[in-house]
Structures are given as structure tokens and as C-alpha cells.
Amino acid sequence: MKKLDLSKQEKEVVETALSYWQEADRLSSEKVEELRGTIDEKSFEWKVLARYAFWIALVSLIFAVFSLFADNTLVRFIEGFYETPNIVFCLFFGVVAVVFYFLGFRNKSKYPEKTFSNETLMLAGAFSTAACIGFLGQILDRGTSNYTLCFLLSIVIYAVLSVKLDSKLIWVFTLVALGIWFATETAYRSNWGFKFWGMNYPLRFTIFGFLLTAFAVWGQPRINALRPFQSTSYVIGLLYTMIALWCLSIFGNYSSFDDWSQVRQYHILYWGILAVVLSLALALYGMKTKDNASRDIGFVFFILNLYTRFVEYLWDNINRTIFFLVLAVSFWFVGRWAEKIWRKDDAS
Missing domain, CATH: 1.10.286 (GTP Cyclohydrolase I; Chain A, domain 1)
Structure with a gap:
């Protein structure tokens, strides 16, 4: 048997x-x-090897592209394409994207168990799509520097492809493109200033992430086509919110580095308190509801916010030896706490 x-x-x-x-x-x-x-x-853990092998392949591909421009022979070869119209590159990357999506969809239909190879093809298609849209932006640009329509187009393309190909990876690209569109659109409307409606980038993205998370929780389950991506949207929304709120707790709602550097950190302490309270509440909610994503994200940002406040208020006020000693002891307690949570999860 x-x-x-x-x-x-x-x-x-x-x-x-x-x-x-x-x-x-x-x-x-x-x-x-x-x-x-x-x-x-x-x-042998062949699944782990497959995952890391595909990751290394993608990273190597990226390094290959960067190395391409560092090689003098290849640089001279590429210089021959400088006069090539942008529409040629746009069509080329468009065709490449279609080929990768076709191969990814075909492999997914025939070999659904080959998760990593299928997602790698989808990822290559997503990068090719981004390149295609980038050159399309160069074609359509008439000196207005308004690239928001191209990012909006990428959102539509990625969203349709993620639904048609049932790919959560492409849905991640959709949400990333949505964030880029939001940043460029608000910057364009504020004449490329740092503030839009009195909000800098961290505050804007805190609200943006909160709205995305709320949509994932209450809106997305009502849309049948987007229901499979609810968990992905929820995690990305939380990451947008917590990263932006962490940045907001450091820089406040200031529009320039000079303005921020002239203010003492305790003047924006309320943002730090909000970040600590929200991350702790998220961690407790995750532990209570057995929601591992909420628990892990909340716990990580709770620790990150605590140590950020620790560095902000104690780095210049206590001896360096005492500083790192306190840091070591506190991390030991964090490790003990995490170990208890881990053992409790194993026991349950």
C-alpha cells in the first residue's frame, strides 16, 4: 500500500x-x-526547493536586466534601439505579456498542482504588461506629465486578468497599481505637491488602506467575481494602513523635511499612540477570532511601533550601553511572549 x-x-x-x-x-x-x-x-522538501528555485530565477532575471546595462558591449548594442519608436516596444511587450499569460493559463488548466511554475509565468506576464503600459504612457504623453490614466488602465487590465485567470498574484498587482494610481492622481491634483486636501502621503495612504480593508471585509463578499480575492485584499489593505500609519507616527502630517526637522517628536506623539493602540487592537482581534493574518500583522507592527517610540525618545537621552541592554532584555521578553503564543497555538 x-x-x-x-x-x-x-x-x-x-x-x-x-x-x-x-x-x-x-x-x-x-x-x-x-x-x-x-x-x-x-x-526531501521538493516543494520548498521549487519555491526557492523560482524565486531565485526571478531575482536572477532582474539582475540580468541590470547587468545588461553595465556591459559595454551590450550597451552599444542597445544604443542602436534608442531611435526605435516607443510604439514598437509597447507592441513587443504587449505580445510578450500575451504569450506569458497564455502559457500560464494553459499550464494552470493542465497542471493545476504546479503552483510555482504557473505563478512564475503569470508574474512574468504582469511585468511585461507593466512595461507595455509604461511605453504606452510615453506614446500618449504630450508634456502634461499626467500618467494617472496609464496606471488606471493597468488597474483595469490586471483586474480583468486576475478574474479571468483566477490568479491571486495578478490581483496583488492590481492592488499595487491601485495604490500607485492613488498616489500619482492626488499628487497631480495638488500640482505635484506633497499635500492633497491638507494631507501628506502617509496620512493619505492610512485612509486609503483603511478604505481598502473596509471594502475587503464588507464590499468584496457581495461581488461574486471578486470573492476569491477577499483574503488577499484584506491583507494588502492592512499592510497599506499599518505601514502608512507607522510612517505617519514618525513624520507626522508635515509636507517638507525642513518643517518636520524643526519639530520635537513629542509634538506628534498622538500619531504614535494611535499606531500602537491600533496595532495592539488588531493583534488581540486576530488572537480572539483565530485570524492569523490580523494577529501576525498586528503583532509585528505593535512591536515595530513600540521600538520606534523607544528609539525616538531614548536614543539621545540615555547611555548607549544601557540603551542596547534594555533593547536586548525587551527583545528577550518579546521572544518569550511569542513562544507562549506559539505553544498555545500548537496545544489548541
Whole structure:
């Protein structure tokens, strides 16, 4: 009989469950031994290797592009294309994107279990789409420096593709493009200033992230086509909110570095308090509702905000040795706290 291949951690979980059921008289000793004989430990984590191999392939591809411009021979070769019209590059990357999407969709239909290779093809298609839209912006630009329509077009393209190809990865690109469009549109409306309606970028994106999270929770479940991407939107919305709020707690709602540098940090302490309270509330909500994403994001930003306040108010006020000693002790307590949460999760 073919055995079930499990990772070392998965096998330990199954064996722990079997021992528990045996001690609780739910399973006989003979049945437990029979079930233990049907599982086996994987000799090698090929799934992990596949994931890292595809990541390394993408990173290597990016480095290859950068190295291309560092090679004098290739630079001279590329200089021959400088006079090539932008429409040629736009069409070229458009065709490349279509090819990658076609291959990704075909592979996903034939081999749905090949998650990493399929998503890599989709990712390559998404990058090609971005390049195509970038050259399209160069074609349509008439000296107005208004690229927001191109970003808006990319949102529509990515959204349609993510729904048609059922790809959460492309949906991430949709939400990233949405954030870029929001930033450029508000900057364009404020004549490329740092403030729009009295809000700088961190404050704007705090509100933007909150609205995106609210849409993911209450609006997206009502739209059948977008329902599969609800969890992705929720996580991206939380990240937008918490990252922007963390930046807001450091820089406040100031529009220039000179204005901010003349203000003492305690003048914007209320943003720091809001960031700490919100991240702690998110972590507690996640622990109470068994929502791992909310718990992890809330916990990470709670710690990040606490240590940011720690550095802001104590770096110039106490001895460096004492500073790092307090930092070490506090991190030890954080580790103990995280260990308790981890063991509690394992026990439950």
C-alpha cells in the first residue's frame, strides 16, 4: 500500500494526534500502529526547493536586466534601439505579456498542482504588461506629465486578468497599481505637491488602506467575481494602513523635511499612540477570532511601533550601553511572549 508522504513537522502533528486519541480510548493500540504504518517522512522538501528555485530565477532575471546595462558591449548594442519608436516596444511587450499569460493559463488548466511554475509565468506576464503600459504612457504623453490614466488602465487590465485567470498574484498587482494610481492622481491634483486636501502621503495612504480593508471585509463578499480575492485584499489593505500609519507616527502630517526637522517628536506623539493602540487592537482581534493574518500583522507592527517610540525618545537621552541592554532584555521578553503564543497555538 502506498504511504502518505509528510514533512517532518506534519508527521509529528499526526503522531501527536494518534497518541492523544489512543490515550483518550478513541483508538486501539493496534489501530494506532496500523495508521502509523501508513505515513512516512519525506526524504526531501521538493516543494520548498521549487519555491526557492523560482524565486531565485526571478531575482536572477532582474539582475540580468541590470547587468545588461553595465556591459559595454551590450550597451552599444542597445544604443542602436534608442531611435526605435516607443510604439514598437509597447507592441513587443504587449505580445510578450500575451504569450506569458497564455502559457500560464494553459499550464494552470493542465497542471493545476504546479503552483510555482504557473505563478512564475503569470508574474512574468504582469511585468511585461507593466512595461507595455509604461511605453504606452510615453506614446500618449504630450508634456502634461499626467500618467494617472496609464496606471488606471493597468488597474483595469490586471483586474480583468486576475478574474479571468483566477490568479491571486495578478490581483496583488492590481492592488499595487491601485495604490500607485492613488498616489500619482492626488499628487497631480495638488500640482505635484506633497499635500492633497491638507494631507501628506502617509496620512493619505492610512485612509486609503483603511478604505481598502473596509471594502475587503464588507464590499468584496457581495461581488461574486471578486470573492476569491477577499483574503488577499484584506491583507494588502492592512499592510497599506499599518505601514502608512507607522510612517505617519514618525513624520507626522508635515509636507517638507525642513518643517518636520524643526519639530520635537513629542509634538506628534498622538500619531504614535494611535499606531500602537491600533496595532495592539488588531493583534488581540486576530488572537480572539483565530485570524492569523490580523494577529501576525498586528503583532509585528505593535512591536515595530513600540521600538520606534523607544528609539525616538531614548536614543539621545540615555547611555548607549544601557540603551542596547534594555533593547536586548525587551527583545528577550518579546521572544518569550511569542513562544507562549506559539505553544498555545500548537496545544489548541
